[in-house]
Amino acid sequence: MVATVNDYDIEIANVAGEFPSHSHEETDEFFLVLRGPFELRLRDSVITLREGDVYTVPAGVEHAPRAEPGTRILMVEPRGTLNTGDAETGTAGTRLV
Amino acid sequence: MVATVNDYDIEIANVAGEFPSHSHEETDEFFLVLRGPFELRLRDSVITLREGDVYTVPAGVEHAPRAEPGTRILMVEPRGTLNTGDAETGTAGTRLV
Numbered sequence: 401m402v403a404t405v406n407d408y409d410i411e412i413a414n415v416a417g418e419f420p421s422h423s424h425e426e427t428d429e430f431f432l433v434l435r436g437p438f439e440l441r442l443r444d445s446v447i448t449l450r451e452g453d454v455y456t457v458p459a460g461v462e463h464a465p466r467a468e469p470g471t472r473i474l475m476v477e478p479r480g481t482l483n484t485g486d487a488e489t490g491t492a493g494t495r496l497v
Numbered sequence: 498m499v500a501t502v503n504d505y506d507i508e509i510a511n512v513a514g515e516f517p518s519h520s521h522e523e524t525d526e527f528f529l530v531l532r533g534p535f536e537l538r539l540r541d542s543v544i545t546l547r548e549g550d551v552y553t554v555p556a557g558v559e560h561a562p563r564a565e566p567g568t569r570i571l572m573v574e575p576r577g578t579l580n581t582g583d584a585e586t587g588t589a590g591t592r593l594v
Contacts, residue, residue, distance in 0.1 A: 403553045405527040405573050408505060410551065430502040432529075432571065434549070452531070454507065456500045474529065476502050476573055 404479065411475045421464035422485030427478050429457045435472040440465055501576065508572045518561035519582030524575050526554045532569040537562055 403410040412434065421441070431438065433449045440447040440455060441464040449455055457463045467473075475483075500507040509531065518538070528535065530546045537544040537552060538561040546552055554560045564570075572580075 403527055403551050405505075405525045405553055406556075406575070408502075408573070410527055410529075410553075410573065412551075428502045430500055430507055432507075454500050454509075456502055456507075459503075474571075476505070476507065478503070 405476075407479050408476060409479050409481070411477075412472065413475070414470075414472050415465065415467045416469040416471060417467065419465040420484065421462050423460055423462045424457075424477075424481060424485045425460055427481055428459050429463075429481070430476040431455050431457070432474040433471070434474055435470060436467075438465065438467050438471050438473055502573075504576050505573060506576050506578070508574075509569065510572070511567075511569050512562065512564045513566040513568060514564065516562040517581065518559050520557055520559045521554075521574075521578060521582045522557055524578055525556050526560075526578070527573040528552050528554070529571040530568070531571055532567060533564075535562065535564050535568050535570055 401409050401411050415438070431440070431449065432454045433451055436450040436453070438449045438453075440449070440457065443462050447455055498506050498508050512535070528537070528546065529551045530548055533547040533550070535546045535550075537546070537554065540559055544552055
């Protein structure tokens with residue numbers, strides 16, 4: 401977490417690997433790719449984001465992030481949001497802040 | 498404005514010039530510099546941000562943005578926040594989305 405805006409957290413993270421599919425029932429989740437590519441596998445499609453691309457996953461939409469080593473993203477979400485949302489499994493990917 | 502997260506706007510803008518000093522009484526304002534440098538002149542100091550730097554101006558704190566042509570920033574703030582805050586003068590700088 402690098403900054404806050406009112407009751408929102410701004411996070412910058414290096415990510416690598418596949419993260420379990422999950423959704424956030426209560427909140428949207430915003431991604432800006434600082435160094436890509438970064439994939440969001442949705443139920444019926446795959447969103448591939450490159451450096452400078454942005455994407456907001458709407459509340460309730462299942463998404464599985466996936467990245468190669470070296471990927472760096474910025475996220476915006478309400479304070480206390482779990483990055484794994486409702487996933488019951490552990491996080492498979494690696495998150496290095 | 499490039500995306501929303503719940504009731505927040507994410508904006509990416511090319512900015513140049515000096516903007517009038519202003520504050521936002523009701524909200525913090527977050528800046529990420531995508532291409533710098535970008536200056537925030539506060540009452541008693543000047544914050545110089547370079548590519549990748551982030552800064553949150555707390556609610557109520559006066560700040561005057563300043564940038565050379567070619568500067569690109571990302572901002573996060575509640576929907577409907579005026580970039581000029583409480584400034585009564587027009588915007589002197591140039592904002593090109």
